[in-house]
Amino acid sequence: MPADLRAAAVAARGFMPPDEGDALWAAGLAAARAVPDRPFLEIGSYCGKSSLWLGGAAQASDTILYALDHHRGSEENQPGWEWHEPDLVDREVGKIDTLPLFRRTVHDAGLEGAVVALVGDSPTVGRHWTAPLALLFIDGGHGTEPAHRDYELWTPHVAPGGLLCIHDVFPDPADGGRPPFEIYERALASGAFTDQRAVGSLRVLARSG
Ligand code: SAH
Numbered sequence: 001m002p003a004d005l006r007a008a009a010v011a012a013r014g015f016m017p018p019d020e021g022d023a024l025w026a027a028g029l030a031a032a033r034a035v036p037d038r039p040f041l042e043i044g045s046y047c048g049k050s051s052l053w054l055g056g057a058a059q060a061s062d063t064i065l066y067a068l069d070h071h072r073g074s075e076e077n078q079p080g081w082e083w084h085e086p087d088l089v090d091r092e093v094g095k096i097d098t099l100p101l102f103r104r105t106v107h108d109a110g111l112e113g114a115v116v117a118l119v120g121d122s123p124t125v126g127r128h129w130t131a132p133l134a135l136l137f138i139d140g141g142h143g144t145e146p147a148h149r150d151y152e153l154w155t156p157h158v159a160p161g162g163l164l165c166i167h168d169v170f171p172d173p174a175d176g177g178r179p180p181f182e183i184y185e186r187a188l189a190s191g192a193f194t195d196q197r198a199v200g201s202l203r204v205l206a207r208s209g
């Protein structure tokens with residue numbers, strides 16, 4: 001990965017630790033080799049931190065990353081919740097808006113040609129989605145309903161040989177919420193995906209059939 005792009009990703013605001021980001025980059029390159037000419041899709045871009053690793057890998061592989069987020073924040077980002085960041089609130093609208101920061105992050109990293117923002121609610125977009133994906137990264141709503149819905153709607157679009165990446169997978173409940181771990185287990189139990197790599201809370205699975 002180019003050193004300046006990695007430095008931008010490490011410095012970007014958000015929740016992706018560098019070692020897990022590097023694993024995303026490697027997964028992107030591998031996915032593009034396994035499934036040429038198909039896009040990547042990320043659910044949950046926030047301020048664009050993970051988008052730099054995945055978008056960089058897309059650019060290096062001559063494909064693109066669809067970065068899907070309604071940019072209104074998850075439940076845990078809302079006022080009064082654990083991860084609320086008041087400076088991200090659009091005061092006139094009275095809601096979180098991470099789209100301006102996301103755009104700035106992608107622009108400054110020189111990735112506007114490779115990262116396409118899909119601004120909307122994941123199930124609303126997923127309902128009409130048809131394109132096979134080389135790589136799907138799930139890091140959107142972490143509640144039971146959103147996580148399982150993302151699993152059900154989006155994983156069928158991972159092309160054979162493509163990769164499914166899931167963030168915030170914590171086998172020990174003491175480390176974090178259950179839904180990402182549950183959908184990781186669902187993917188394995190489905191028989192359609194096999195474990196490929198684990199780095200921190202990131203899991204990389206490959207579509208077998
Ligand atoms: N990948 C990011 C962190 C994502 S945080 C990083 O590297 O920093 C989770 C994101 O999921 C939030 O930005 C939130 O707005 C988005 N999200 C939650 N539920 C969503 C939904 N139903 N549709 C679209 N985006 C959603």
Ligand code: MG
Pocket residue numbers: 015139167168
């Ligand atoms: Mg995450």
